Amino acid sequence: MKASPSIKRRTVTSSVLDLLRDRIISGYYDGGHQIRQEAIADEVGVSRIPVREALVQLEAEGLVVIHTHKGAVVAKLTPEDAVDIFEARLIFEPFILAKAMEKATPEDVERVQSAYRDYEKALLAGESPAILSQLNWAFHIALSYAADRPRSLSVLSTLYNSADRYLRLQIDAKAAQTKALEEHSALAQYFADGNSSAAQKLLKKHIADARDDVIRGLQHRGAKVAS
Amino acid sequence: MKASPSIKRRTVTSSVLDLLRDRIISGYYDGGHQIRQEAIADEVGVSRIPVREALVQLEAEGLVVIHTHKGAVVAKLTPEDAVDIFEARLIFEPFILAKAMEKATPEDVERVQSAYRDYEKALLAGESPAILSQLNWAFHIALSYAADRPRSLSVLSTLYNSADRYLRLQIDAKAAQTKALEEHSALAQYFADGNSSAAQKLLKKHIADARDDVIRGLQHRGAKVAS
DNA sequence: AAAGAGGGCTTTGTATTCAATATACGGGTT
DNA sequence: AACCCGTATATTGAATACAAAGCCCTCTTT
Numbered sequence: 055m056k057a058s059p060s061i062k063r064r065t066v067t068s069s070v071l072d073l074l075r076d077r078i079i080s081g082y083y084d085g086g087h088q089i090r091q092e093a094i095a096d097e098v099g100v101s102r103i104p105v106r107e108a109l110v111q112l113e114a115e116g117l118v119v120i121h122t123h124k125g126a127v128v129a130k131l132t133p134e135d136a137v138d139i140f141e142a143r144l145i146f147e148p149f150i151l152a153k154a155m156e157k158a159t160p161e162d163v164e165r166v167q168s169a170y171r172d173y174e175k176a177l178l179a180g181e182s183p184a185i186l187s188q189l190n191w192a193f194h195i196a197l198s199y200a201a202d203r204p205r206s207l208s209v210l211s212t213l214y215n216s217a218d219r220y221l222r223l224q225i226d227a228k229a230a231q232t233k234a235l236e237e238h239s240a241l242a243q244y245f246a247d248g249n250s251s252a253a254q255k256l257l258k259k260h261i262a263d264a265r266d267d268v269i270r271g272l273q274h275r276g277a278k279v280a281s
Numbered sequence: 282m283k284a285s286p287s288i289k290r291r292t293v294t295s296s297v298l299d300l301l302r303d304r305i306i307s308g309y310y311d312g313g314h315q316i317r318q319e320a321i322a323d324e325v326g327v328s329r330i331p332v333r334e335a336l337v338q339l340e341a342e343g344l345v346v347i348h349t350h351k352g353a354v355v356a357k358l359t360p361e362d363a364v365d366i367f368e369a370r371l372i373f374e375p376f377i378l379a380k381a382m383e384k385a386t387p388e389d390v391e392r393v394q395s396a397y398r399d400y401e402k403a404l405l406a407g408e409s410p411a412i413l414s415q416l417n418w419a420f421h422i423a424l425s426y427a428a429d430r431p432r433s434l435s436v437l438s439t440l441y442n443s444a445d446r447y448l449r450l451q452i453d454a455k456a457a458q459t460k461a462l463e464e465h466s467a468l469a470q471y472f473a474d475g476n477s478s479a480a481q482k483l484l485k486k487h488i489a490d491a492r493d494d495v496i497r498g499l500q501h502r503g504a505k506v507a508s
Numbered sequence: 509a510a511a512g513a514g515g516g517c518t519t520t521g522t523a524t525t526c527a528a529t530a531t532a533c534g535g536g537t538t
Numbered sequence: 539a540a541c542c543c544g545t546a547t548a549t550t551g552a553a554t555a556c557a558a559a560g561c562c563c564t565c566t567t568t
Contacts, residue, residue, distance in 0.1 A: 065349055066522070091550070101523045102550085103330070110334055114341030116432060122292055123529045123550055138432040141380075142373075149372045205343060205365040205443070209436050216432070293552065318520070328553045329520085350520055350559050 066100050071108035073098070078117045078128055079218050080184060085130035089118065116216050129216075133272050136220050140265035143213050147194070147261060148254040150210065154201035155250045162200040163246050169196035170242040177231055186231055187218055193238055197245065197257075220268040223275070230267060234260070293327050298335035300325070305344045305355055306445050307411060312357035316345065342439050344446075356443075360499050363447050367492035370440050374421070374488060375481040377437065381428035382477045389427040390473045396423035397469040404458055413458055414445055420465055424472065424484075447495040450502070457494060461487070 074094070077083050089109065091102045098105075109126045112118045118126045129135075154162070173189040181189075191214055198207055224230050237260045244253035301321070304310050316336065318329045325332075336353045339345045345353045356362075381389070400416040408416075418441055425434055451457050464487045471480035 092548095103522055103524095106550090107334060107337055110337050111341060114338060116435065124531095125550065134429075135432065138430040141376075142430075142433050142436065145372060145376045146369075149368075153368075202361075203365040203369075205362065205440070206369050208343065209369065209440075213432070213436075317518095319518095330552055330554095333520090351561095352520065 065104075067104040067107045070094065070098060070100065070104050071111055074108055074112060075115070075117060075215070076184070078112070079187075079215060079222065081219070081222050083128045085128055087128040089126045089128065091125070115212050117219075131219060131223070131272070133269055135216075136268050136272060137265065139213055139217050139220070140261060140268065143210070143217060144258060144261045144265070146206070146210060146213070147198070148257045150198045150201050150203065150206050151257055152250055152254055153203065153206075154198050155245065155248060155253065157202065158200040158245070158248070162196075165199060166193070166196045166242050166245050169193040170238050173238060174235055177235055183222060183227060187221065190231075190234060191218070197241065217264075220272075221264065223271050224267065225271055225274065230264075233263075292331075294331040294334045297321065297325060297327065297331050298338055301335055301339055302342070302344060302442070303411075305339070306414075306442060306449065308446070308449050310355045312355055314355040316353045316355065318352070343443050358446060358450070358499070360496055362443075363495050363499060364492065366440055366444050366447070367488060367495065370437070370444060371485060371488045371492070373433070373437060373440070374425070375484045377425045377428050377430065377433050378484055379477055379481055380430065380433075381425050382472060382475060382480065384429065385427040385472070385475070389423075392426060393420070393423045393469050393472045396420040397465050400465060401462055404462055410449060410454060414448065417458075417461060418445070424468065444491075447499075448491065450498050451494065452498055452501065457491075460490075 074089065083089070091105045091109070094105045095102045109118060109120060113120045113126070116129060118128055120126045169189070169192050173186070173193050176185055176189050194210075194214065195207070198210065201207070221230070237256060241253055241256055241260070244250075244256065301316065310316070318332045318336070321332045322329045336345060336347060340347045340353070343356060345355055347353045396416070396419050400413070400420050403412055403416050421437075421441065422434075425437065428434070448457070464483060468480055468483055468487070471477075471483065
C-alpha cells in the first residue's frame with residue numbers, strides 16, 4: 055500500500071494521502087493526534103478538499119478515526135488492537151500463501167527470491183526503518199502475488215499498514231529485522247520447494263512472534279503509547 | 282455495515298453513501314455501471330462534494346472502482362471475484378466465531394438467539410430480499426460480536442457487503458434462505474452449547490455452500506453478469 | 509474511404525466561499 | 539463557589555466556482 059496499488063495518475067489527493075499515511079505509520083504523528091484539515095492544506099499548499107478526501111481514505115484503512123464535526127484523530131495504539139490486527143494476519147496470510155503456492159510459476163518463485171535479496175541487501179546496507187519496512191512488505195506481497203486475489207490482498211494490505219505502526223515501536227528493531235531476514239530466507243526456500251505446509255507453519259510462527267514482541271513492547275511503554 | 286457502525290451525526294455524505302451502497306448491493310446498478318457525480322448530486326439535491334466522498338468510501342469497500350479523471354464504475358461481478366470474497370470469509374468468519382465463543386456471556390448467547398428469531402420471523406412473513414439480507418447479516422454479526430475485535434469485524438463487514446451482491450443474484454433465493462434458516466438454527470444452538478468445533482465446521486460449510494451456489498448461478502447467467 | 513489531427517463538449521479535480529456545528533470563555537444566578 | 543446559559547470563535551461540512559483532463563465528433567488529408 056505504500057506504493058499506490060493501481061496506476062492512477064498522480065493527483066493532489068493521492069499525494070496528501072501518501073504524506074499523511076507515512077507520517078502516521080512512521081510515528082511522526084502518534085495515536086490521538088488531531089489532524090486539522092486547514093493545517094495540512096496550508097502546509098502542503100493546497101485546499102482542504104483533497105485533504106478531506108485523503109482523510110476519508112485513511113479512515114477506511116483504519117489509520118484515523120473521523121468524528122463528525124470534530125475531525126480526524128490518529129488511531130490509538132493499544133494491546134487489544136494489536137492482537138486484533140496480528141491475529142487477523144495470522145489467520146489470513148498463511149491461507150493466501152497456500153493459495154499462491156498452489157498456482158506459483160517459476161516467475162513467481164523468482165519474484166520471491168528477488169524480494170528476499172532486496173530486503174537482505176537493504177538490511178546489510180543499514181537502510182532506514184521506512185525502507186526496510188517497505189521491503190519487508192514487498193516480500194510478503196511477493197509471497198501472496200501468485201494467489202491472484204485482489205480482495206484478499208487488499209485486506210492484507212490494510213492490516214499490514216496498521217501492523218507496521220506497531221512494528222515501528224520495536225525497542226530492538228535491529229534484532230527483529232535480523233530475525234525476520236532468517237525467516238524470510240527459509241520462507242523463500244520453502245516457497246521454491248513447493249513445501250506448502252512448512253511455509254504456512256513458519257509464516258504463522260513469524261507473525262505470532264511479531265505479535266508477541268509487539269505486545270511485550272507495548273507493556274514496557276505503558277500508558278504513554280496507549281494515550 | 283448497512284446501519285452506520287458508529288453513532289455519527291447524519292451527514293449528507295453518509296446519506297449519499299447509504300443510497301449508493303444500497304443501489305449497488307441490491308443490483309439496481311449492475312457491474313460496469315458508470316456513476317456520474319453530477320447525476321447523483323442533482324438527483325439527491327446536493328453538491329458533488331458529498332457524492333465524491335461517498336464514492337471514495339465505496340471504493341474502499343470494494344463496491345466501485347475509481348479511475349482518475351474518468352470516474353467511478355460499479356465493480357464487476359465475476360466468478361474469480363466471488364471465489365476471492367467467499368473464500369476469504371471462509372477462512373475468517375470461523376476464526377472470529379471461535380474467538381467470540383471463547384468469551385461469550387449469556388447476553389451474547391441471547392443476542393444470537395434473538396437475531397435468529399428475527400430472521401426466522403422475517404422469512405415467514407415473506408419480507409423483501411433487502412430486509413432478509415440485513416437480518417442475515419445481523420445474525421452473522423451477532424455470532425461475531427462477543428469477539429470484540431473491531432478490525433476483524435470491519436474486514437468481515439466489507440467482505441459481506443460484496444458477498445451480498447452475489448447472493449442477491451440467486452436464482453432460487455427462497456430455497457437458499459430457507460436452507461440458511463436451518464443452518465442458523467443449528468449454529469445458534471452450537472453457540473449456546475459452547476460447542477465451538479461443531480459451530481466452526483457448520484459455518485464453514487454454510488459459507489462454502491453459498492460460494493458454490495453463487496458460482497453455479499454465475500455460470501448459468503454467463504456473459505451478461507460478467508460484463 | 510480510412511486514419512489522424514484538431515476543437516468543442518462533458519466530466520472530473522481542486523479552489524474558494526458560505527453555512528452549520530462544536531468548543532471555549534464569560535457573565536449571571538442560586 | 540458551583541452551575542447554567544448564551545455568545546464568540548475555531549473547525550468542519552457543503553455549495554459554488556474555476557481549472558484541467560478525457561472523450562467524441564468533425565474535418566482534413568492521403
